Amino acid sequence: MDIAEKIEEIKVLTRKARTSGKSIGFVPTMGALHAGHVSLIEAACSRTDYVVVSIFVNPVQFSPGEDLENYPRTLEDDRAKCQSAGADLIFVPSVKEMYPDKLQSWVEVEGQLTENLCGKSRPGHFRGVTTVCAKLFNIVMPDIAFFGRKDAQQAAVLKKMVKDLNMPLQLQVCPIIREKSGLAMSSRNKYLSDKERQDAAVLYQSLVKCREMVDSGTRNARLLVDTMRKMISNVDGAEIDYIQIVDPDTLEDVDTVEKQAMAALAVKIGPARLIDNIMLNVSAAG
Amino acid sequence: MDIAEKIEEIKVLTRKARTSGKSIGFVPTMGALHAGHVSLIEAACSRTDYVVVSIFVNPVQFSPGEDLENYPRTLEDDRAKCQSAGADLIFVPSVKEMYPDKLQSWVEVEGQLTENLCGKSRPGHFRGVTTVCAKLFNIVMPDIAFFGRKDAQQAAVLKKMVKDLNMPLQLQVCPIIREKSGLAMSSRNKYLSDKERQDAAVLYQSLVKCREMVDSGTRNARLLVDTMRKMISNVDGAEIDYIQIVDPDTLEDVDTVEKQAMAALAVKIGPARLIDNIMLNVSAAG
Incomplete structure (x- = not known):
């Protein structure tokens, strides 16, 4: 399993996999991986030949006053989970690597998809999600990207984005993984x-x-x-x-x-x- | 030279070119081709192996009251110009093909780049341009896309979009072609x-x-x-x-x-x- 912090490294490694005829699976995460993420990596391994996991706590999807600073960071544990689940490459960019300049370009989905449910109390959240996913999709160029149904609104928004903008990938939405009590893994x-x-x-x-x-x-x-x-x-x-x-x-x-x-x-x-x-x-x- | 109206045909033909090791050049246009466009197609032919020209009068970049209805459509002449300039494929989608559903996803560049100059009198214009170009880039997946410097603001906006969103292509901005009087071709x-x-x-x-x-x-x-x-x-x-x-x-x-x-x-x-x-x-x- 490779680990890379630089976009250029990811491009080189995924291009190599693509050129050798491998399909590419992609699991974007914010780290602090749990059994839900592991199930996504396993699904990616079962459906594609070369699996990339990104770990990036994306600042532009947090609203002021939310838990950006305190969001759990557990990189060593995440790395072990990725490895044992079968990932081929982890992408762990810095904020500077993902946003080197003032970000002026956004991908945005309009309407109830982003305005209802979490959109009401988290203004700008989905714009941050769609923008970072568009960036990550352009960097990794996966055949299939895997998302959990726990974030059902995120999945619906991203599906609409991929369809509207003709992005050359499929989205696979995977079942919610729960603790014994029924509490959804998060x-x-x-x-x-x-x-x-x-x-x-x-x-x-x-x-x-x-x-x-x-x-x-x-x-x-x-x-x-x-x-x-x-x-x-x-x-x-x-x-x-x-x-x-x-x-x-x-x-x-x-x-x-x-x-x-x-x-x-x-x-x-x-x-x-x-x-x-x-x-x-x-x-x-x- | 091939001509296709369907996105799926373009994907098949460009994939075939890509798989055979050809680099792909792309010249997005709204048709009514003149010597400026021809110079872009020629530049694409000189720098890439397989050249795609799109002809699509994009409704979402026109403001109400602008010349969408009257914009010149000269497909037969355009086809001849593409052929003689050396294009390999023309993409002539219908509005329905490009916008089959209600479009809810937009790519937008903020700030003076889109608000100054033409942005002041054409609100929403550049949002329409960046959105359709993002779609076309995702469909054609070119190595290099060619734009004229006459539309300098468009080129600057698209350059920022490509950089901010890590789009996997280069933009090449080509010189303005002028009539004998000096009037820029348009x-x-x-x-x-x-x-x-x-x-x-x-x-x-x-x-x-x-x-x-x-x-x-x-x-x-x-x-x-x-x-x-x-x-x-x-x-x-x-x-x-x-x-x-x-x-x-x-x-x-x-x-x-x-x-x-x-x-x-x-x-x-x-x-x-x-x-x-x-x-x-x-x-x-x-």
Whole structure:
């Protein structure tokens, strides 16, 4: 496994792999790798010949007052996880390497895709995500890039970007990996105390309850959201940012669940802002 | 020479060229080709092995009230010019092919680069240019893309975009090609009557005068602009949009010409809004 800090090194190594006929898989991360990331690297290894993992805490996707400074950095541990998962190359650029000049060029996706859900409380976040992903895609030139469904809005935004701008790659969205309690794996789970981590299990429990209600015939989004809100509000100190039922592609709110919808939430538990989601499917017979 | 209307055909043909070891040159145009475009195709043929010309009147770079509807379309003539200049492939997509869905993803360059000069009177124009060029670059995946210096602001904006976003190509900016009178070649010259075409020669004359003044020691931008303004105002019906002296990379206004600057202008002559520019160089001894 190679490790490189410079864009030029990545270009040379990926060009060599490409020229020798290998397909290139890419897993962009902010490090602090957990089992969710490992599952993405493993998926990349199973579908492509040469797997690149980037580790870059991207400043332009953090809003002022967010956790940029405190975001966990665990490079030695990340390196071991990449190696054992089968990655071929880790890209660990400095901020200066990624943003050598004043950045004036942005890739931006408009509309509810970026304005709804997390877009409401994190203005500019998705512009930072799409811009850094466009840069990384241009550097690595992967055949397939792998993202986790935990960040469902990110995946939907990036899918639209790739399609609208004819970017020459596929996106593969992989299942959420959860702790035993059901809590979705997240680098930000490190911020939680033991008590908070137990409390945080309610997020997935509320999503499962929501899906059960849909499976039992409930279609009214308000009813679903109210039920989830009550469950989560029972936890002392849980601060709900949003709980919404949306179209999984456009991320527009839906009043009634038809065919497929997504329940998505963001809740602050102690110091950690956590997000999670679940797909709601109404069968043709339902 | 091949002609294709579909993105997938372009991908197949350029992949074939790339796989056989050919470098790819790209000349994006809006058609109505003239000797300026031909010089770009010839430059591409001299520097790369497989030359793609796109002909696409891009609606998203026109503002409401501009000449989108009337923009000259001369496909048969364009095809002959591409062929004789040595192009290998013409890409002539429909609007539906380029924008099949509601476009929500944009590539945008911020700051004076897009806000100064033409940016002041054509809001959204450069966002349309950078977005369509990003799309075309992703489709064609050229090694080198060729642009004319007549559209100096466009070239500066695209250079910043390519650098900021790590796009895997070079931009080559080629000299302005002029009519005998000095008038810069432009598809929009077709809008001019014979009389207007004669009158329009004053634009280049004023730029040459500006450069002569700099060569003779004038450094004051206001003095240069005033002299040009007087010359152009002598032409009946000439409507000056702007005459400015700017830094050629950042396009910020300069008060005093030091080292290198650019004189740029946009003037409406009859029905045609014409642009032109000239480089101003102060030698180390100057």
